[in-house]
Amino acid sequence: MTVSLPGGGSAVGDPTVMKILLGAQLRRLREQAGVSRDDAGYHIRASGSKISRLELGRVSFKERDVSDLLDLYQVDATTKEQLVQLTVEANATPWWQKYREVVPDWFHVYVGLEEAATLIRVYEVQFVPGLLQTEDYARAVVMQGSPHLAPEEVDSRVAVRMGRQKLLARENPPRLWAIVDEAALRRPMGGHEVLAGQIKRLIHAVGEPNITLQVMPFKYGGHAAEGGAFTMMRFPEADLPDMVYMEYLTGAHYVDRPDDVEVYAAVMERLSVAGTSPEKTRDILNEILKEI
Numbered sequence: 001m002t003v004s005l006p007g008g009g010s011a012v013g014d015p016t017v018m019k020i021l022l023g024a025q026l027r028r029l030r031e032q033a034g035v036s037r038d039d040a041g042y043h044i045r046a047s048g049s050k051i052s053r054l055e056l057g058r059v060s061f062k063e064r065d066v067s068d069l070l071d072l073y074q075v076d077a078t079t080k081e082q083l084v085q086l087t088v089e090a091n092a093t094p095w096w097q098k099y100r101e102v103v104p105d106w107f108h109v110y111v112g113l114e115e116a117a118t119l120i121r122v123y124e125v126q127f128v129p130g131l132l133q134t135e136d137y138a139r140a141v142v143m144q145g146s147p148h149l150a151p152e153e154v155d156s157r158v159a160v161r162m163g164r165q166k167l168l169a170r171e172n173p174p175r176l177w178a179i180v181d182e183a184a185l186r187r188p189m190g191g192h193e194v195l196a197g198q199i200k201r202l203i204h205a206v207g208e209p210n211i212t213l214q215v216m217p218f219k220y221g222g223h224a225a226e227g228g229a230f231t232m233m234r235f236p237e238a239d240l241p242d243m244v245y246m247e248y249l250t251g252a253h254y255v256d257r258p259d260d261v262e263v264y265a266a267v268m269e270r271l272s273v274a275g276t277s278p279e280k281t282r283d284i285l286n287e288i289l290k291e292i
Helices: 015-033 037-043 048-055 063-072 077-090 095-099 105-116 135-145 151-168 182-186 192-206 258-274 278-291
Strands: 119-124 175-181 211-216 230-234 243-248 251-255
Touching: 015 048, 015 063, 015 077, 015 105, 037 048, 037 063, 063 077, 095 151, 105 151, 105 243, 105 251, 119 258, 135 151, 135 192, 175 182, 175 258, 182 211, 182 278, 192 211, 192 278, 211 258, 211 278, 230 258, 243 258, 251 258
Parallel strands: 119 175, 175 211
Antiparallel strands: 119 230, 230 243, 243 251
């Protein structure tokens, strides 16, 4: 068996994604070997439910467990060596680990997926998308959403948001396609000076080659995304299906079933047709800047 491992730069080198890829490979090998989850769990002194969590990439991998499972599945030496190396990479510490105390686990998963994506499509109704926020605007958003946070916690959350934006400037960056409701652009988060700085950032973004920015104008009225904001991500690896991400007050929801993802994809397509062209986006942003 030939195992296709990720490579070729930081876009796919994230530990979160490595866990998902490793889990998918282990699931495929187990099924090819005709081994049940319970039998695989027994082999590594665990349960079938742990095997399920491993195969979904939701827990850390021990090299010994992976090695023992590969022996059970009777894989060849080259495949075993590759997957054990992938285990080491999956256990690496991501850059945002130092902020774990102030950023919830469910969002750490999102950051890992975001870093691995080749295409990120965002629809926002209340705020400017996080990947395009200025530091002052991000601080205002964090403080409004969590007014009880200590100053150092606010600093940490803002640092995570600014750190995420580095992926847009790296070599071979993902394509970001953002559709933003006009209301979000006119809401004076942090005051008029902060908003003015944010609008200037967006005007600059319109000209960046890997960014497409559209506005859903007031005049359009009702539209296809009545369910609220969501993000779609596409990945270069076959083992990672397109995924939809949505936040709520106490957590997040990840959708990866193809039929469900297709519904969101259709909505995003309708939004992109109804949204402004890049030229009109720039005109609206300049109009808002003059009114601030």
